[in-house]
Amino acid sequence: MNIGSIGSRKLALAGVLAGCFMLGLAMQALAGLGADATSIESDAVAMQGKMAQSATRQPEPSASYNVKTFVTSKGVTVREYAAPSGAIFGVAWQGRRPPDLSVLLGSYYPEYVSASALKRHKDLHHAVIAGPNAVVIMAGHMGHLVGRAYVPGLVPSGLDPRAVVK
Amino acid sequence: MKRLSGRAIFALAVGVLTIATGALAQRASDSEAAKARPSFAHLTVGPRSLGFGVARAIKTKFIRIRNTGDIDADVIVVAPSAPFSVTAGGGSYPLAPRQEQTISVQFAPTTAGRVTQQMAIQCANCNTIADQNVTIHLAGNARGPVATPSGTVPTPTPTPGGTTSNALPFSVTAVPFQEADQGLASITVCATGTSNCAVIDDVLVDTGSTGLRIFGSQLTGLGIAPNTNGSFAIGECAFFGSGSTWGAVSTVDVQIAGEPTITIPIQVIDDINAFPHAPTDCTQGTQLMASPDAAGFNGLLGLGQVSNDQPNLFTDYFDCLGSDCMTNQSPSPSDIVLNPVSSFPFDNNGVVVSLPSISANGEQATDGTIYFGIGTRSDNQPGSVKVYRQDSNPNSNNFLGINTTFGGKTAGAFFDTGSNGLFFNGNITQCSDSSGFFCPASTLSESATNQSVGTSVSGVVNFTVANADSLFNSNNAAFDNLGGSFDGGTTFDGFDWGLPFFFGRTVFIGIDGTSSSLGAGPYTAY
Numbered sequence: 128m129n130i131g132s133i134g135s136r137k138l139a140l141a142g143v144l145a146g147c148f149m150l151g152l153a154m155q156a157l158a159g160l161g162a163d164a165t166s167i168e169s170d171a172v173a174m175q176g177k178m179a180q181s182a183t184r185q186p187e188p189s190a191s192y193n194v195k196t197f198v199t200s201k202g203v204t205v206r207e208y209a210a211p212s213g214a215i216f217g218v219a220w221q222g223r224r225p226p227d228l229s230v231l232l233g234s235y236y237p238e239y240v241s242a243s244a245l246k247r248h249k250d251l252h253h254a255v256i257a258g259p260n261a262v263v264i265m266a267g268h269m270g271h272l273v274g275r276a277y278v279p280g281l282v283p284s285g286l287d288p289r290a291v292v293k
Numbered sequence: 294m295k296r297l298s299g300r301a302i303f304a305l306a307v308g309v310l311t312i313a314t315g316a317l318a319q320r321a322s323d324s325e326a327a328k329a330r331p332s333f334a335h336l337t338v339g340p341r342s343l344g345f346g347v348a349r350a351i352k353t354k355f356i357r358i359r360n361t362g363d364i365d366a367d368v369i370v371v372a373p374s375a376p377f378s379v380t381a382g383g384g385s386y387p388l389a390p391r392q393e394q395t396i397s398v399q400f401a402p403t404t405a406g407r408v409t410q411q412m413a414i415q416c417a418n419c420n421t422i423a424d425q426n427v428t429i430h431l432a433g434n435a436r437g438p439v440a441t442p443s444g445t446v447p448t449p450t451p452t453p454g455g456t457t458s459n460a461l462p463f464s465v466t467a468v469p470f471q472e473a474d475q476g477l478a479s480i481t482v483c484a485t486g487t488s489n490c491a492v493i494d495d496v497l498v499d500t501g502s503t504g505l506r507i508f509g510s511q512l513t514g515l516g517i518a519p520n521t522n523g524s525f526a527i528g529e530c531a532f533f534g535s536g537s538t539w540g541a542v543s544t545v546d547v548q549i550a551g552e553p554t555i556t557i558p559i560q561v562i563d564d565i566n567a568f569p570h571a572p573t574d575c576t577q578g579t580q581l582m583a584s585p586d587a588a589g590f591n592g593l594l595g596l597g598q599v600s601n602d603q604p605n606l607f608t609d610y611f612d613c614l615g616s617d618c619m620t621n622q623s624p625s626p627s628d629i630v631l632n633p634v635s636s637f638p639f640d641n642n643g644v645v646v647s648l649p650s651i652s653a654n655g656e657q658a659t660d661g662t663i664y665f666g667i668g669t670r671s672d673n674q675p676g677s678v679k680v681y682r683q684d685s686n687p688n689s690n691n692f693l694g695i696n697t698t699f700g701g702k703t704a705g706a707f708f709d710t711g712s713n714g715l716f717f718n719g720n721i722t723q724c725s726d727s728s729g730f731f732c733p734a735s736t737l738s739e740s741a742t743n744q745s746v747g748t749s750v751s752g753v754v755n756f757t758v759a760n761a762d763s764l765f766n767s768n769n770a771a772f773d774n775l776g777g778s779f780d781g782g783t784t785f786d787g788f789d790w791g792l793p794f795f796f797g798r799t800v801f802i803g804i805d806g807t808s809s810s811l812g813a814g815p816y817t818a819y
Binding site: 223224225226228229230231232236240243248249250251252254257262265266267268269270271272273274275287289290292293 | 473690694713
């Protein structure tokens, strides 16, 4: 019984996955971390935000990246960092509240949710949530919140995400 | 369609993560077991002085003691002599962990004149010398002999201290939440106008937020209901550095220290599904504080420097009907969560945070005091202090902040008893567990310079940063040298002067829109 039910769940999951893969190809549906830089404007739309400046930074000869900034309707400044390949490897924010992380963390949101439950040192005003693939750091007192998230595996070589994503 | 693909990926990720979660949880519990603390007893006692004023009849005042350790405390009450006496709670007895006892002290003068005495509350097996023998100062005055007051015999109020004291004791201890550098106090909440009251222990003293927030699980049975707007129940979401709180706004009676009872809206954090689920507009994808154990406190005593919790700026308010909640950008003033201090009839211009110096190795438990008011009583007079004005522009990114220079860079900074470390980005080795705390090979001596906003006042703060893993592996819970990264970056971009900053200091924190002899708030002076 058990084996059978696991097997059928696997099948169902495979089916859902295949569907998801096709949808993804058709729509570039995912946004936020891990998605393509072309999706940043859809993140801004999702948070009723306004795009601000776009810039290409060249901190070292070996690597460059693009930064796009927008301000959400709630006044949160969001910056998204894209590698030359287009992959968004980092996001950072600052405002009176957090931005919608379910949008900004994209496909890494579920691992952030799971990793949140394992956080060891509880502190009201700080959280470092390191998942298997993405690192999310939040801090601040009420009314002044900052945060950053990045996927080490997507960061262009030669860049230190702790120095760049801010 | 977009939503469908998101859900499918969520399902896959949850499946994969369940396995990893199991392994990690096992490792975490192993490490907790390895760090089990030896048992100890510790007494929190308050107030430490009782003033009876001029007695026209026999007067009774109350001292509250509480065992904040995890084994029985062997209490001995050393009674004073006439005209003072202990009428309840005296003698020798064990006090179980987490238990409280009210000690009634009577003043029955038989002659005219002022009389002062001392009594003692001893704890034979307590863990610190300070709480093995706590001296209580007694003072009273009389114009002649007095009689028992007519009418009912006075009974202890459930207020900690039970006097008109403005002093709220708090304890920095790992019991019961196993966390470091958390200042925990007891307050009393009652259904408005009733004697349905509960003493809420282990409420985090937090100057980094505003408003009283208590988990609903701590208030069950009191008959506290959400405030309403017509047929809608008022809900609220508040945003913190580590996540959000969600729940009803309820107006309740609150007793803090010996201050007069105030009737104020508070947030009842919904950990018992007594209120509609948080709308997505509330969570913003951040994690809700799900329970006292998950959060590390039973509630938050937000003493931050504004008079309310700033709807639409710091918080969102909602009108809820059935299971649906919609944003209400114009909550009624009677539904806005207030700073309890601003709501006191007196002592309402700020707070004084006082913590003793502690050893570099830390302490198992250390007691501090919040004095309400600045310059309003003999115990909250600023002596010689430097006054750091804080940014008072609500539109500024550094609202309520000062400036701090560290390593040649200057950024905004704030003082926050609710942060359990000194948090700043610096070139210091972080611990290997991804917690963000610093783990230097040997203790580092650092310094930073605090600067007032808009005045020329500045001052150097010297501090040390010890290896956080070593601190956590000790049996202690109060540390003045626990540090960590502010937001994970390599560039200094702000300083959170958390609880370690307050050890060995008396810090005066003035509320925006008020004034004292130190000038107009917001300011922090020490």
